Amino acid sequence: MLKLPRNPSDRWVKCLSSHGNIRGVAIQARSLVRAMAELHEIRGTPAVCLGEAVIGALLVASNAKGTERVNLNIKAAGPVRQALVDAYPDGRVRGYVISSELASLAKHGTWGEGLLSVLRTKTERSHQPYIGTVPLLTGQLAKDLTFYWSQSEQIPSAVGLSVTIDDDGKISGAGGFLVQALPEATPEEVQLIENQIHGIQSLAEELQDDADPVRLLSAIFQNSAFMVLEKREIAFDCHCSWEKVSRALALVGADELQSMLTEDGRASVRCDFCNQDYLVTGPQLEEMIKSSRQH
Numbered sequence: 459m460l461k462l463p464r465n466p467s468d469r470w471v472k473c474l475s476s477h478g479n480i481r482g483v484a485i486q487a488r489s490l491v492r493a494m495a496e497l498h499e500i501r502g503t504p505a506v507c508l509g510e511a512v513i514g515a516l517l518v519a520s521n522a523k524g525t526e527r528v529n530l531n532i533k534a535a536g537p538v539r540q541a542l543v544d545a546y547p548d549g550r551v552r553g554y555v556i557s558s559e560l561a562s563l564a565k566h567g568t569w570g571e572g573l574l575s576v577l578r579t580k581t582e583r584s585h586q587p588y589i590g591t592v593p594l595l596t597g598q599l600a601k602d603l604t605f606y607w608s609q610s611e612q613i614p615s616a617v618g619l620s621v622t623i624d625d626d627g628k629i630s631g632a633g634g635f636l637v638q639a640l641p642e643a644t645p646e647e648v649q650l651i652e653n654q655i656h657g658i659q660s661l662a663e664e665l666q667d668d669a670d671p672v673r674l675l676s677a678i679f680q681n682s683a684f685m686v687l688e689k690r691e692i693a694f695d696c697h698c699s700w701e702k703v704s705r706a707l708a709l710v711g712a713d714e715l716q717s718m719l720t721e722d723g724r725a726s727v728r729c730d731f732c733n734q735d736y737l738v739t740g741p742q743l744e745e746m747i748k749s750s751r752q753h
């Protein structure tokens with residue numbers, strides 16, 4: 459389990475139009491995304507992709523129920539081969555990207571062609587997880603997430619993501635928004651909000667200097683009153699543990715464990731989400747081999 463420094467400016471703010479027909483959430487995540495990119499030692503486009511996936515997963519989680527877990531899984535043909543992010547309705551998030559060896563620039567948006575999957579799991583075991591998968595139609599995550607919400611969850615939505623880098627390829631800004639029309643919304647209300655979203659000059663500007671996400675919501679809802687429903691700090695959190703890692707290791711089977719024991723006398727397992735190394739000693743490996751052969 460590894461902790462990253464927190465910045466109270468990193469947060470989401472949820473709101474509802476005063477008629478109760480349109481809901482919105484805006485996220486400021488500059489420090490969070492910057493710290494996660496540093497943790498994974500990535501810069502440039504992979505860092506931008508990580509930031510977009512992290513904000514996208516948090517947008518999904520912000521509307522999830524208290525006990526749900528959200529996994530965003532993107533498989534793409536661009537500079538990033540895969541992005542995996544876990545996010546929770548209490549604002550916790552962890553994730554990583556796997557860069558492509560062929561560091562080619564995607565012709566198809568930032569991400570290239572691929573698939574975007576959102577898995578929503580209730581913590582209670584009795585519930586079936588819900589999974590929605592859509593193709594990356596544009597390779598631009600904000601547009602493809604908009605498509606995901608209209609296709610998989612049948613909610614007319616508008617999504618904006620902004621992740622910027624400085625001259626060294628380090629994260630200089632990160633945030634985004636999600637606005638959704640509830641079933642009672644009139645076409646006029648939806649049109650008005652759409653016009654205001656199109657009228658935002660620069661999403662990056664609305665988010666700069668760790669700006670409060672309320673500022674972004676004000677730009678989106680400018681001509682319609684809204685109520686703030688929730689402000690919540692968002693933070694990196696990896697809940698890996700030696701127990702979880704060793705349970706996963708046991709699944710590779712007795713023969714594989716035996717060859718680790720013979721070759722190295724121990725095993726070292728790294729958590730991909732936080733890069734923490736866990737050591738499994740020789741006697742612990744022997745114990746695992748024994749119980750693996752019994753089953």
Ligand SMILES: [Zn+2]
Binds near residue numbers: 459697729732734
């Ligand atoms: Zn971890």
